[in-house]
Each structure stands twice: as C-alpha cells, then as structure tokens.
Amino acid sequence: MNYHTPVLLNECIESLHIRANYDYADCTLGGGGHSEKIAELLGEGQKLHCFDRDIDAINAAKPRLAKFGEKIICHLEPFSNLERELAPETLGGVLYDLGVSSHQIDAGRGFSFAGNEVLDMRMDASSPKNAQDYLKEVSEENLAKAFRENSDLENSTRLAKHILQSISNEEKITAANLSTAVEEVYSKRKEDWNSLKARVFQAIRMEVNSEIQEIKKSIEAAVRCLKNSGRLCIITYHSKEARAVKDVLSVFEKNCLCKSNLPVCVCGGSNRKIKKVNKKTPSADELKKNSRSRSAVLRVYERV
Ligand SMILES: C[S@@+](CC[C@H](N)C(=O)[O-])C[C@H]1O[C@@H](n2cnc3c(N)ncnc32)[C@H](O)[C@@H]1O
Known part of the structure; x- marks a missing residue:
C-alpha cells in the first residue's frame, strides 16, 4: 500500500532552489516522497538530513532512499532536535510537510475516527x-x-x-x-x-504530540541553520499550524526588535534574518488526484 502521496511536490522542489555544494534537511520524512526528489538533485558530497519521530516512516523511507547511498542521513528524532544534529549556517534549504501521513491515519493508531484499539495518537511510539x-x-x-x-x-x-x-x-x-x-x-x-x-x-x-511547541522550536532552529539565501519551505494543513509558523517567523522578518514604546531604536535595527518569498496552494489537478492536499498551503522564506 502507498505510504503517503507527497503534497505540492514540484512546488517544494522548485522553491527549495537546490544548489551544488549545499546540504539540505527534510524535517518530515514520512514515506520519503519529498526526500527522494530532493536527493535526485544532489551532487557528489551533498547530504540530505531526513528527520521523523515515527519509526514506521524511517523503515518505509530507508529502502526507497537506499539508492542514494551516503547522501541520505536518517534521524529518528523529533525535528525540534535539528540544532543537535546540524551546525548553524550549514544548510541550503529546509523542508517541513507538517501534520500526519496517510500511513499514520490508516494504520489503526487512533488518528482516524474508527477502531477499537487503545486510542494512541503518538507519532513516536516510545514517548x-x-x-x-x-x-x-x-x-x-x-x-x-x-x-x-x-x-x-x-x-x-x-x-x-x-x-x-x-x-x-x-x-x-x-x-x-x-x-x-x-x-x-x-x-x-x-x-x-x-x-x-x-x-x-x-x-x-x-x-x-506537543505539535505547536515542536514547530516553534524547530523553525527557529532552522532559520539559524540556513546559509545566506537558503530556503525554508513549510507546508501547513490548518490555521493553528499556519499561525504558529507565521508567529515564529515574523520575529525573524523584523529589522528592529525594540519595544514599540521606545522613542528610538536601541537594538541596532539590523536583526532581519528572513524574508517572505511566496505562498503556494495545490493546483486543481492535484486537488482532484489527492483529496488530502485540500487544505495544504506552502509558505516559502529565504535567509537574508
Ligand atoms: C505529512 S507527513 C510527511 C510526508 C512526506 N513529506 C512524504 O512525502 O511522504 C508528516 C511526517 O512528519 C512527521 N512528524 C510530524 N511532527 C514531527 C516532529 N515534531 N518531529 C519529527 N517528525 C515529525 C510525522 O511522523 C509524519 O511522518
């Protein structure tokens, strides 16, 4: 059975602007659909770091990505650990495809409405x-x-x-x-x-799954891990996820971080680390083929 159909696949790949000599991170590996396309564009010596806290995702994606050999490094970890694994200013792009995979919904782990198993809902079965x-x-x-x-x-x-x-x-x-x-x-x-x-x-x-805390901690870390002009691509599926992403990134979009009641800027006014590039939603064709893409929104930012 298909583990998961990747959403906004071509839009993510285009938006990541994959370049030679840079490493990349896919923070939500799932079935490896996005990772596979990213890895196809990597040259000699480039790495793709793939994170997922669900062992099922790592087990499903590893054989699919085996053909890329040492280019792929899988981390069975929450994506909030990004900075534990990767140093500041080392990545050309980071991708998040938030939420749950079709496999998780269909696997009788309490993510769907039916089922008589204990209500589980953990992405990481060891939590x-x-x-x-x-x-x-x-x-x-x-x-x-x-x-x-x-x-x-x-x-x-x-x-x-x-x-x-x-x-x-x-x-x-x-x-x-x-x-x-x-x-x-x-x-x-x-x-x-x-x-x-x-x-x-x-x-x-x-x-x-402490989802909002995870998103906030990891996206802050991702901004620090990006090299200049590196891209941050984030797919959200509902308003609370989108709000968390926008809230975290709005701070990095500002030059001045002084409180609004200060008469003059005292912070130096050069704090901006990220700029918005654009926002994309699935095409009519994708919506027809994959109903699970219906609420997806891809937001693209660039490190400045
Ligand atoms: C929508 S799926 C990703 C699908 C993937 N892009 C593909 O093409 O197959 C989201 C995945 O992210 C993982 N995930 C969600 N939150 C996570 C977190 N905080 N840390 C690590 N993995 C997480 C889930 O376990 C799930 O496998």
Missing part, C-alpha cells in the same frame, strides 16, 4: 503518554482550551465535559468511544459529524 493517558489525566478546563485553541471548536466546555464523563468508566478508550461521544454532543448536526470529529481528533493529537 511516554498516548491519547488515552492524556484523556484520563486532563482537566475539563484544559481539554476545553485545547478544543478552542487547536481547532476553533464551539461549545468547547460542553464538549470537554461530555467526553470526559462518557469515558470515565471505560478502562480502555478507543477512537470509536471518542467518535460516539462527539456524535452525542452534536446530535443535531449529523451532516457536520465528520468535520467535527476531525477537529476533535486533531486537537487531542496536537496535545499528545
């Missing part, structure tokens, strides 16, 4: 807490906050209360339990069930 542990420990207030902040869900307090009540007697919490609880809260909105469930599952998944 200490899965979604079941999270739901058994989280307060009603914090769960409601996650629904509001991660997925803009209305009635977040009622939703959190009902979910926690309905699972309180379950020894094992499953995707099916969670789906039923969402249907009970939104019993009058049957036509919206799929989109509501998607947002509930997304909000919990983001907490279990």
Whole structure:
C-alpha cells in the first residue's frame, strides 16, 4: 500500500532552489516522497538530513532512499532536535510537510475516527503518554482550551465535559468511544459529524504530540541553520499550524526588535534574518488526484 502521496511536490522542489555544494534537511520524512526528489538533485558530497519521530516512516523511507547511498542521513528524532544534529549556517534549504501521513491515519493508531484499539495518537511510539493517558489525566478546563485553541471548536466546555464523563468508566478508550461521544454532543448536526470529529481528533493529537511547541522550536532552529539565501519551505494543513509558523517567523522578518514604546531604536535595527518569498496552494489537478492536499498551503522564506 502507498505510504503517503507527497503534497505540492514540484512546488517544494522548485522553491527549495537546490544548489551544488549545499546540504539540505527534510524535517518530515514520512514515506520519503519529498526526500527522494530532493536527493535526485544532489551532487557528489551533498547530504540530505531526513528527520521523523515515527519509526514506521524511517523503515518505509530507508529502502526507497537506499539508492542514494551516503547522501541520505536518517534521524529518528523529533525535528525540534535539528540544532543537535546540524551546525548553524550549514544548510541550503529546509523542508517541513507538517501534520500526519496517510500511513499514520490508516494504520489503526487512533488518528482516524474508527477502531477499537487503545486510542494512541503518538507519532513516536516510545514517548511516554498516548491519547488515552492524556484523556484520563486532563482537566475539563484544559481539554476545553485545547478544543478552542487547536481547532476553533464551539461549545468547547460542553464538549470537554461530555467526553470526559462518557469515558470515565471505560478502562480502555478507543477512537470509536471518542467518535460516539462527539456524535452525542452534536446530535443535531449529523451532516457536520465528520468535520467535527476531525477537529476533535486533531486537537487531542496536537496535545499528545506537543505539535505547536515542536514547530516553534524547530523553525527557529532552522532559520539559524540556513546559509545566506537558503530556503525554508513549510507546508501547513490548518490555521493553528499556519499561525504558529507565521508567529515564529515574523520575529525573524523584523529589522528592529525594540519595544514599540521606545522613542528610538536601541537594538541596532539590523536583526532581519528572513524574508517572505511566496505562498503556494495545490493546483486543481492535484486537488482532484489527492483529496488530502485540500487544505495544504506552502509558505516559502529565504535567509537574508
Ligand atoms: C505529512 S507527513 C510527511 C510526508 C512526506 N513529506 C512524504 O512525502 O511522504 C508528516 C511526517 O512528519 C512527521 N512528524 C510530524 N511532527 C514531527 C516532529 N515534531 N518531529 C519529527 N517528525 C515529525 C510525522 O511522523 C509524519 O511522518
């Protein structure tokens, strides 16, 4: 079965501006679709560092990338470790294709609405807490906050209360339990069930995997790892991811970092490290062929 169909593939490759003598990083290896195309463009001595915290991704992509030999270096690590592996100003480009892969959604690990396995949702199966542990420990207030902040869900307090009540007697919490609880809260909105469930599952998944913290830490590191004129390409799939990316990068886009109440600049006014290049979305053809690309937005930045 196809592990994952890469999204905005040609747009990413064009935007990365792959040049001779530079190394690159694909921070979200997945099935290796983007990595394969990047590696095809690398010459003698150039390296592609591939990160994924899911062992399934590393195991699926390694055979696919084996033909590139020593050009490929796989890191089974969260991408927030970027600076542990790579030195400042060493990369010609960094790619992020955020979120989860089709394999993760289809693999019965709690990322999709159906299934009677323990609700897991961890990208890294060795991390200490899965979604079941999270739901058994989280307060009603914090769960409601996650629904509001991660997925803009209305009635977040009622939703959190009902979910926690309905699972309180379950020894094992499953995707099916969670789906039923969402249907009970939104019993009058049957036509919206799929989109509501998607947002509930997304909000919990983001907490279990500390997704926003990961994005912020790693993108800051990526800016520091880029050489002058190196490219940063980031695909997001929902507004909370996009907001996190824009918030982190807006600081690097400014020359002056002084507080707005200071009468004159005291920081030197030359802090700018990145400029926006452009933004791309999937073509009509890609949308027709791959429905999972529908909410994708590629943002391209350049180190200055
Ligand atoms: C959308 S998929 C990438 C698909 C890939 N571009 C391809 O063409 O097959 C996202 C991947 O990023 C990984 N991922 C998400 N957050 C991560 C993080 N903080 N650290 C490392 N890997 C992460 C997921 O495990 C998943 O395999």
